[in-house]
Amino acid sequence: MKIRSRCWLVVLFAAPLLARAAGPAPALPPDNRFKADILLVVAHPDDETGVSAYLAKVLDEHKRVEVLYLTRGEAGHNNMGPERAAALGAAREMEVRHALATLGIDNVWFLDGLDTPSQNVLQSLARWHHGQNLEEVVRMVRFTRPEVVLTWLPGFFIGENHGDHQAAGVLATEAFDLAGDPAIFPAQLAAPVKVNETLLEGLQPWQPKKIYYFSDASNQEQFKNTGPVYSVADLSPSRNLPYWQLAMNAFSFHLTQYRTYIEGLGRKSAAEQQSDWGDPVQLTFGKSKVEISRTGDVFEGIGTVPVAFVPPAPPAVAPLHPFELAGPWGFYQVFHQQHGLTDLPHAAIPEIAITRGADLQVPLTLRNTSTSAQTFSLSVSAPKTWTVQEYTPIVSLQPGEVVPLLVTMNSPTTDEKTTQQITCRAESGGQTVGVVELHVKLRSGGLPQ
Ligand SMILES: [Zn+2]
Numbered sequence: 001m002k003i004r005s006r007c008w009l010v011v012l013f014a015a016p017l018l019a020r021a022a023g024p025a026p027a028l029p030p031d032n033r034f035k036a037d038i039l040l041v042v043a044h045p046d047d048e049t050g051v052s053a054y055l056a057k058v059l060d061e062h063k064r065v066e067v068l069y070l071t072r073g074e075a076g077h078n079n080m081g082p083e084r085a086a087a088l089g090a091a092r093e094m095e096v097r098h099a100l101a102t103l104g105i106d107n108v109w110f111l112d113g114l115d116t117p118s119q120n121v122l123q124s125l126a127r128w129h130h131g132q133n134l135e136e137v138v139r140m141v142r143f144t145r146p147e148v149v150l151t152w153l154p155g156f157f158i159g160e161n162h163g164d165h166q167a168a169g170v171l172a173t174e175a176f177d178l179a180g181d182p183a184i185f186p187a188q189l190a191a192p193v194k195v196n197e198t199l200l201e202g203l204q205p206w207q208p209k210k211i212y213y214f215s216d217a218s219n220q221e222q223f224k225n226t227g228p229v230y231s232v233a234d235l236s237p238s239r240n241l242p243y244w245q246l247a248m249n250a251f252s253f254h255l256t257q258y259r260t261y262i263e264g265l266g267r268k269s270a271a272e273q274q275s276d277w278g279d280p281v282q283l284t285f286g287k288s289k290v291e292i293s294r295t296g297d298v299f300e301g302i303g304t305v306p307v308a309f310v311p312p313a314p315p316a317v318a319p320l321h322p323f324e325l326a327g328p329w330g331f332y333q334v335f336h337q338q339h340g341l342t343d344l345p346h347a348a349i350p351e352i353a354i355t356r357g358a359d360l361q362v363p364l365t366l367r368n369t370s371t372s373a374q375t376f377s378l379s380v381s382a383p384k385t386w387t388v389q390e391y392t393p394i395v396s397l398q399p400g401e402v403v404p405l406l407v408t409m410n411s412p413t414t415d416e417k418t419t420q421q422i423t424c425r426a427e428s429g430g431q432t433v434g435v436v437e438l439h440v441k442l443r444s445g446g447l448p449q
Helices: 002-022 047-060 085-103 121-127 130-144 163-178 243-251 255-265 270-277 327-338
Strands: 038-042 065-071 108-113 148-152 210-214 284-288 323-325 351-355 359-367 374-381 387-390 394-397 402-410 420-428 431-443
Touching: 038 047, 038 130, 038 163, 047 065, 047 085, 047 243, 065 085, 065 130, 065 163, 085 108, 085 243, 085 255, 108 130, 121 130, 121 163, 121 327, 130 163, 148 163, 163 210, 163 284, 163 327, 243 255, 243 270, 323 327, 323 431, 327 359, 359 374, 359 394, 359 420, 359 431, 374 402, 394 402
Parallel strands: 038 065, 038 148, 065 108, 148 210, 351 431
Antiparallel strands: 210 284, 323 359, 359 402, 374 394, 374 420, 387 402, 420 431
């Protein structure tokens, strides 16, 4: 009897609560603890290093900086212990959290992409399940509402040898263009219909105002005047250290990757350390939704009012070439066009660095753009120390037909100092229909193609 009375009491007191729970949730503004001025989107722990001196500088200007890592960098070596694979990823996540905490960055997010040791951006995108990953990056842009997105340059350069870096730049660019579009990933934008909603996310569309890039390419000269450049020699007023030194100190947490170098740093003089860390930070302007100058400050024109999403104009349709380089090089041609980035720096002649003695695969596209059947003959030329192993020398195509082709060749093991030139030529009816050139730098080690 006593128990029964208690049950009635519970029902009586719970009734108003249940009535409220069934109605619309009170409208709250977005959670401002996670609002970013800059969202850095990169692939691996340590990828922040190239811009961390700049980030330290804007943190002194009371800007909010957040970082999104698309992998945990678990595919590398470990200079600290036996841990590998997912365990190494756990170590690297913690190293970078500590590194960023010393700079004053606490909001650090990780997605579950797998670290992919390859130079080919398409392999990274495939391994990360491109569409699913894009949904996650768009979510984080809507969640953190950055004014500025900063990311790896989506392009293929000698020295920018990691497909994951390029893939981070591709996804960040796609998210920049899509996060403000209310038709994209609408479940993220739908209002919750239950108190404990598990599917509809209650986010708002968000259009960042600007996107900037940086690159690991060996030739940094090519990025001069493509965006703002920041000295790292100034003294941080909050830390009383130059910004290069703050960057170096943050880097010293990446022991699984660089233990030997970091221990050596401690034995170097201040001048030697500055020689390692004192280069200015060069950014490359991508695009902007506000009026700015290309080389002006990152926060020029940002203001406080959000910008509305405007659907981009459809890109001009590029003419179809009968014979062209495919794979990652071909992808970037289309990607830059589609995303209004045709002004981004790119190698005048497509390029790659590979290990001496490794095979080189040259992916090609051949299409018959005429109105009659055509027979093409292919030829490949390379320096005489190379061995051309395999390709199809004669191809017949019906009008409109397109085929992928692959030329495989073996590079010399000799120490060739100069950039190697590979040329593929397609001819039909005694006329050249297309010439593809590729510059190849030979080196010791490095990621597979
Ligand atoms: Zn990396």
